[in-house]
Amino acid sequence: MRKDLVFATNNRHKAEEIQQLLGEGYRVLTLKDIGCDVDIPETGATFAENASLKSSYVKEHYQLDCFADDSGLEVDALGLEPGVYSARYSGTRDDRQNLELVLQRMQGEETRSARFRTVISLRMGSESYFFEGTAEGHLTEAPLGTEGFGYDPIFRPEGHERTFAQMSMEEKNRISHRAKAMAKLIAFLKEGAGIS
Ligand code: ITT
Numbered sequence: 001m002r003k004d005l006v007f008a009t010n011n012r013h014k015a016e017e018i019q020q021l022l023g024e025g026y027r028v029l030t031l032k033d034i035g036c037d038v039d040i041p042e043t044g045a046t047f048a049e050n051a052s053l054k055s056s057y058v059k060e061h062y063q064l065d066c067f068a069d070d071s072g073l074e075v076d077a078l079g080l081e082p083g084v085y086s087a088r089y090s091g092t093r094d095d096r097q098n099l100e101l102v103l104q105r106m107q108g109e110e111t112r113s114a115r116f117r118t119v120i121s122l123r124m125g126s127e128s129y130f131f132e133g134t135a136e137g138h139l140t141e142a143p144l145g146t147e148g149f150g151y152d153p154i155f156r157p158e159g160h161e162r163t164f165a166q167m168s169m170e171e172k173n174r175i176s177h178r179a180k181a182m183a184k185l186i187a188f189l190k191e192g193a194g195i196s
Contacts, residue, residue, distance in 0.1 A: 002027045006034060008054040008068035013149045014178070021173055021182045034062055042084070047072065048130055050084060051121035059123040067185060071118040071178060073151045075102065075139065077111045086150070099143060099151050112139045114155065116177040120185050129188065133180025148172060 005022070006029045009015055019028045031037070040057045044050040047070040054068030072086030082089035082102065090097040106112065113136070120131040136158045143153035145165030152164035157175055164172050173179045 004029055006030075006058055006062070006064045006066040008040065008058045008066055010039075011149075014069070017169060017173060017176075017178060018182060020169065021179055022186065031058075034058070034064065036062065042070065042087075044070075045084065047084060047117060047119035048121065051119050051130075052128065055121040055123040055128075065122075065124045067120055067122040069118050069120045069178065069181065071116060073102070073114060073116055073155070075106065075114040077109045077113075078102070078105055081105075095150050099154050102139070102151065103142070103154060106139055113137075114139050116151075116155065118177040118181040120181045122185060122188075131181045131184035131188065133177045133182070133184065135175060135177040135180070 002025060004027050007015055007018060008031055010031055012030070015028055015030050019026075022028060036058065038057070040054050042050040042053060044053055050070035051068045054070070055066045058064055058066040058068070070084070072083050074080040074083055082098070086098070087093055088098070090101045092098070115137065116135045118133045122129040122131070137156050137160075138158075140154050140156055140163060143165070144163045145153050145167075147167060147169065148165045152172075154163065156163050160167075160175075164176070
């Protein structure tokens with residue numbers, strides 16, 4: 001039987017990616033699916049705090065077990081920015097403007113190491129759990145590829161010749177930060193905790 005899981009997100013790309021990772025055994029419900037149209041404030045200073053704010057909001061207002069993630073890009077030469085500000089780095093939610101600002105700030109910079117980081121917060125019953133995943137890589141000089149979202153066109157993962165945006169969703173899902181954090185969440189759920 002398919003289990004319902006609330007994923008506290010408004011980002012349909014992420015919901016699609018995670019549905020694919022979870023497979024047939026689960027049905028991922030988004031905030032829209034449960035009738036929640038609140039833009040839950042992400043005012044934390046860390047990915048864990050922001051993920052927790054989102055999962056706790058659903059738990060407290062809908063009494064549903066829920067998980068939420070917060071992710072972002074950490075660029076070493078920019079002191080780990082954009083970090084928790086990834087979604088609005090340029091002051092807008094426009095992916096193109098955000099990645100252009102990163103490229104602009106990285107102009108002439110030789111140290112181009114960066115990573116995507118995801119932290120998942122799971123609120124189950126009265127318990128709270130965290131799962132983390134990272135994808136190490138380097139920033140390109142210019143955007144390459146049209147798949148994915150966010151900073152995918154400027155991020156080339158370690159050991160690969162192409163950016164995330166030049167990979168299919170399946171290929172990205174094998175190596176991404178979110179996939180790694182999700183794998184830990186799935187392993188935890190399969191250990192028998194279960195979700196009601
Ligand atoms: P929700 O908060 O509604 O879940 P969001 O778009 O804000 O959606 P995140 O907080 O997880 O998603 O991510 C913040 C930003 O970090 C996101 O808008 C992208 O710019 C970037 N980002 C996160 N994961 C990414 C990925 O896999 N590829 C490219 N960019 C990513």
